[in-house]
Amino acid sequence: MTYHFNFNFVWRYADKLYWGLVLSLEIALISILIGMVIGLSLALAYTGGNRWIRSAIAAYVEFIRNVPLLLLVYLVFYGIPSAGGFAYDALTSFIATLALYSGAYLVEVFRAGLDAIPKGLIDAGKAVGLTPWQRFIHVRMPTMFRIVLPSLSNVYVSLFKDTSLAYVIAVPELTYGANWIKTNTFRVIEVWIVVWPMYLATCYALIYALRLLERRFSLVRR
Amino acid sequence: MPQSLVQIRGLKKSFGSLRVLDGIDLDVAKGEAVCVIGPSGSGKTTLLRCINLLEPYDQGSIKVDGTEIGYEEGGSTRKRRSERALAPIRADIGMVFQLFNLFPHLTALENVMLGLTKVRGISKAEAKDRAGHWLNRVGLSDKLQSLPSQLSGGQQQRVGIARAVAMGPKVLLLDEITSALDPELVGEVLSVVQGLARDGMTMIVVTHEMTFARDVGSRIIFMDEGRVVIDGPSRDVLANASQNERLKSFLARIEMKH
Numbered sequence: 230m231t232y233h234f235n236f237n238f239v240w241r242y243a244d245k246l247y248w249g250l251v252l253s254l255e256i257a258l259i260s261i262l263i264g265m266v267i268g269l270s271l272a273l274a275y276t277g278g279n280r281w282i283r284s285a286i287a288a289y290v291e292f293i294r295n296v297p298l299l300l301l302v303y304l305v306f307y308g309i310p311s312a313g314g315f316a317y318d319a320l321t322s323f324i325a326t327l328a329l330y331s332g333a334y335l336v337e338v339f340r341a342g343l344d345a346i347p348k349g350l351i352d353a354g355k356a357v358g359l360t361p362w363q364r365f366i367h368v369r370m371p372t373m374f375r376i377v378l379p380s381l382s383n384v385y386v387s388l389f390k391d392t393s394l395a396y397v398i399a400v401p402e403l404t405y406g407a408n409w410i411k412t413n414t415f416r417v418i419e420v421w422i423v424v425w426p427m428y429l430a431t432c433y434a435l436i437y438a439l440r441l442l443e444r445r446f447s448l449v450r451r
Numbered sequence: 452m453p454q455s456l457v458q459i460r461g462l463k464k465s466f467g468s469l470r471v472l473d474g475i476d477l478d479v480a481k482g483e484a485v486c487v488i489g490p491s492g493s494g495k496t497t498l499l500r501c502i503n504l505l506e507p508y509d510q511g512s513i514k515v516d517g518t519e520i521g522y523e524e525g526g527s528t529r530k531r532r533s534e535r536a537l538a539p540i541r542a543d544i545g546m547v548f549q550l551f552n553l554f555p556h557l558t559a560l561e562n563v564m565l566g567l568t569k570v571r572g573i574s575k576a577e578a579k580d581r582a583g584h585w586l587n588r589v590g591l592s593d594k595l596q597s598l599p600s601q602l603s604g605g606q607q608q609r610v611g612i613a614r615a616v617a618m619g620p621k622v623l624l625l626d627e628i629t630s631a632l633d634p635e636l637v638g639e640v641l642s643v644v645q646g647l648a649r650d651g652m653t654m655i656v657v658t659h660e661m662t663f664a665r666d667v668g669s670r671i672i673f674m675d676e677g678r679v680v681i682d683g684p685s686r687d688v689l690a691n692a693s694q695n696e697r698l699k700s701f702l703a704r705i706e707m708k709h
């Protein structure tokens with residue numbers, strides 16, 4: 230007996246995949262934006278903070294990094310509401326999870342970036358008469374972002390792939406859409422033959438766009 | 452005696468238990484170019500960094516144009532000014548660094564403009580004019596849009612000078628500004644400094660270039676172990692060098708390197 234490919238079912242439900250992909254991208258984008266705010270604030274707090282602040286931030290980073298993301302998804306969706314006596318929808322919960330997750334990684338990225346700003350540049354900013362705030366805006370931030378851009382790109386791409394975990398709490402993103410079609414049509418192989426290139430193409434498009442950005446903001450112009 | 456533009460009295464500074472400046476007294480008159488020489492580790496860089504408040508100091512006073520710069524005056528306790536309060540004071544004290552320290556994400560023009568717009572509050576258009584003027588003056592009118600990474604060391608250092616001078620500082624501090632340059636690029640930078648000296652810019656120049664010290668500086672300060680050992684007119688100091696053992700051996704070592 231041979232397997233007969235039949236893509237008709239997949240095409241019939243193509244909008245589930247299309248909107249799934251759109252939602253995946255939205256989730257990634259919103260999470261990374263919140264994650265960046267978390268990461269940058271904590272990196273700055275760490276760099277300028279006392280021992281207690283540093284330990285608290287280190288504990289957060291260590292906790293997140295040593296718990297599998299899937300567990301974190303369950304923890305935030307089931308654990309926190311039942312302990313706190315409230316509820317939120319799956320999408321909000323998942324975005325919160327990814328934001329906390331990427332935030333922990335970004336703390337490290339930004340901290341390394343802040344450390345890598347050459348001391349001489351800060352001195353130069355002082356010598357010109359910039360105030361601490363002006364040095365932050367015009368010297369530290371632009372230099373730091375250019376230093377960390379390649380690491381940021383990696384976080385972005387892996388975060389997009391991580392959105393697929395949302396299907397375990399029934400957020401209708403791309404993987405959820407694929408699973409839905411699969412359970413309703415039993416066309417397992419066909420679904421994945423379509424979905425896999427969707428992930429692949431999106432990742433490549435992301436990487437390409439980020440490379441352009443890196444080149445545009447490179448400190449070394451070729 | 453006219454009041455000096457820079458007046459340093461009893462300046463002391465330690466890093467931990469290491470005393471780096473051990474009671475420096477120094478007066479620099481307006482329009483004077485003073486060259487500071489001395490062996491490695493004698494405290495030259497630290498002295499300049501104190502004058503621009505990049506380093507706190509332990510004791511003594513530094514006045515520029517009559518105002519005590521780093522610390523609040525009056526009272527019995529000595530209180531360092533806040534970074535915010537220091538900013539406008541620093542804007543009047545120019546500094547050119549050994550390793551250029553240009554802002555790597557800004558073009559040559561933007562490097563010079565940043566202080567003019569943000570600190571001096573000059574409009575973008577006027578700042579551009581002024582920055583262009585100074586970059587032209589240091590011979591870089593064709594490099595306005597270049598990033599630091601696209602410039603040679605000598606060109607970067609000339610941007611560094613333009614950035615400092617464009618602010619219209621009362622005094623300019625230069626810390627071995629040619630020592631990171633290939634020998635063939637030293638001349639172009641020194642001639643820019645020579646021009647500034649001729650125009651009456653008040654300067655404190657730390658240098659290892661003895662010919663430069665003789666030609667540019669009206670005065671030479673020889674530092675050793677955190678003290679001013681010799682302070683006098685350039686020609687006299689160099690002519691009588693053999694009478695001071697420490698200066699003699701310092702100059703001999705410099706000779707050998709060149």
Ligand SMILES: Nc1ncnc2c1ncn2[C@@H]1O[C@H](COP(=O)(O)OP(=O)(O)OP(=O)(O)O)[C@@H](O)[C@H]1O
Pocket residue numbers: 466471489490491492493494495496497498
């Ligand atoms: N941030 C610092 N922390 C600890 N020690 C320092 C620091 N900066 C300078 N020193 C020490 O202070 C002494 C004077 O240093 P400084 O850089 O002022 O000397 P210098 O005369 O400029 O020397 P060079 O000719 O090598 O540039 C040196 O012994 C140096 O090791």
Ligand SMILES: [Mg+2]
Pocket residue numbers: 495496497627
């Ligand atoms: Mg030095």
